[in-house]
Amino acid sequence: MIPSFPHRQSAHCESGVAANLLTHHGLPLSEAMAFGIGSGLFFAYFPFIRINHLPLTTFRSAPGRIIRQVAKRLGVRVTFRSFRNEEAGMAELDRLLAGGVPVGAQTGVYWLPYFPPALRFHFNAHNLVVCGKEGDSYRISDPVIGEPVLCGAADLKRARFARGPLAPNGKLFFLTNVPKKVDPVPATREAIREVCRLMTRIPFPLIGVRGIRYLAGQVESWPSRLGERRALLYLGNVIRMQEEVGTGGGGFRFIYAAFLQEAAEVLEEGVLLDISRRMTAIGDHWRDFAVAGARLCKGRPGGNDDFPALARIVRECADAEHGLYRELDALMRNGRHAVRR
Amino acid sequence: MRKKDVPQDRGLFGEWKEVSYALDDDGRYVLVPSAGWEPANIANDMAWESIEAEVGKIAERVRAGELSPLAYHMARHQMDPGLLAGYAGLFRWQVRRHMKPAAFRRISTALAERYAAIFRITPGELMEMPECDPPAGARGPVIRE
Numbered sequence: 001m002i003p004s005f006p007h008r009q010s011a012h013c014e015s016g017v018a019a020n021l022l023t024h025h026g027l028p029l030s031e032a033m034a035f036g037i038g039s040g041l042f043f044a045y046f047p048f049i050r051i052n053h054l055p056l057t058t059f060r061s062a063p064g065r066i067i068r069q070v071a072k073r074l075g076v077r078v079t080f081r082s083f084r085n086e087e088a089g090m091a092e093l094d095r096l097l098a099g100g101v102p103v104g105a106q107t108g109v110y111w112l113p114y115f116p117p118a119l120r121f122h123f124n125a126h127n128l129v130v131c132g133k134e135g136d137s138y139r140i141s142d143p144v145i146g147e148p149v150l151c152g153a154a155d156l157k158r159a160r161f162a163r164g165p166l167a168p169n170g171k172l173f174f175l176t177n178v179p180k181k182v183d184p185v186p187a188t189r190e191a192i193r194e195v196c197r198l199m200t201r202i203p204f205p206l207i208g209v210r211g212i213r214y215l216a217g218q219v220e221s222w223p224s225r226l227g228e229r230r231a232l233l234y235l236g237n238v239i240r241m242q243e244e245v246g247t248g249g250g251g252f253r254f255i256y257a258a259f260l261q262e263a264a265e266v267l268e269e270g271v272l273l274d275i276s277r278r279m280t281a282i283g284d285h286w287r288d289f290a291v292a293g294a295r296l297c298k299g300r301p302g303g304n305d306d307f308p309a310l311a312r313i314v315r316e317c318a319d320a321e322h323g324l325y326r327e328l329d330a331l332m333r334n335g336r337h338a339v340r341r
Numbered sequence: 342m343r344k345k346d347v348p349q350d351r352g353l354f355g356e357w358k359e360v361s362y363a364l365d366d367d368g369r370y371v372l373v374p375s376a377g378w379e380p381a382n383i384a385n386d387m388a389w390e391s392i393e394a395e396v397g398k399i400a401e402r403v404r405a406g407e408l409s410p411l412a413y414h415m416a417r418h419q420m421d422p423g424l425l426a427g428y429a430g431l432f433r434w435q436v437r438r439h440m441k442p443a444a445f446r447r448i449s450t451a452l453a454e455r456y457a458a459i460f461r462i463t464p465g466e467l468m469e470m471p472e473c474d475p476p477a478g479a480r481g482p483v484i485r486e
Contacts, residue, residue, distance in 0.1 A: 009360050009372070010360065010372075011359070011360050011361060011362060011372070031372075032362070032370065052388075052419075110418075110419075116353055116354045116355045116357065117355065118353040118354075118355070118385055118389070119353055119354075119385075121388070121419060122419055122420070122424065144359065145357050146357050146358065163424060163427030163428050164423075164424045164427060167427070232387075233387065233391065236383070236384045236387040236388070237384070237388070239380060239381070239383075239384040240381070240384040240385060240387075240388060243378065243380060243381040243384065244353070244381050244384065244385060249342060249361055249362075249378070250342075254342060254361070254362035254363070254370075255362055257362070257370065258362045258370035261369065261370050277368075280342070280364065283342065284342060287342070287380075290380040290381070290384075291380050293380070294379065294380035294383040294384060297383055297384065297387055298383050
């Protein structure tokens, strides 16, 4: 085992892996900072991509983006390897571990024996760090779990070579060329601007704030289009994507609010504290949606829980987020650190 | 969300707790352990209920002789023919064919072993429909009301 590997539990696997790996290599970074500098915040609703026959809703950027972006912005090199051959994939992992390198891995969660049973679906974009080998087992720092755990070689192999959508193909990654010191200011600015761009300026109706508004319209139309039973199934799925797998609630909005607090110090911009508070309120409002939606799913609707009311909450979130990203973008363009290049 | 509002309902994480971002009394974000949150549980329960319903429907059709036990093992592992074909290194149409009882009875020993290894059962168990069996990886510690 690599004795010094700093396992810290996180709300989200990919930002947790990125933060723990960077910290191990001498660039101490919180999960929230990794999430922010990796531009992890996102929204997209793709009714034509089906997972278990239900439309895909995502509140975060595509798997792998956070690690790539955070490394790029901090000037760290990440080497990615994937494998056709399972034996070769395991041998390469052993070789790296023997050299004292903690190795990031993309896995499915269905075959991981230590994973909470209630969350074992065929989801293939989970990230973890393998930080040692003990006999025929691997020591794994899985950022959503409290402590490093042991996992048998056969189980890890299965999880690394899971099949289906987003199949990991044994993907491994590790950091090389980690600089001694980095300037977080340009990295933070650039990262914030990218989120603002993705959320407000992509001319595609299913992405960003426009995507959130589109979802609102869909929510309204579900009962008449799909019938009550399927409408509830669709609704439950959105709530799951928003609240499950350790998103810290409110679909990553709270992690981003935590990042904005840290960014306020890094950039010496007090205004960011205020924007962070507003982001928290938006996260809380997304949670209101989950509460009302879950009541409806449970068949115990409160006074004004119905699909139009839910759509209204989603629309309010969209409006609030739109205003926030525009201000944030203007601040990054014109604020104290607006160095034009 | 404030630190004192971090929900501690029944959890999805079993022996573990998840961590949530919440504000402390000074308005700073801190990581707070959370046992679980009821709306997330309700959404998770719904997903499992629809899997269980699907498995139950298929189990009945296997007992009625309309489908082979393979269809049951597949559903129990939340797989569709495409996903199982991926694991078995077959084409989707081959898996679909093996979902019919007659074709399934005639598969080779080698292929039966390959299917059985995916589900971590013996080839003998593969050919049978178990009496009663919850979906694999089922909800575990979740307490139903």
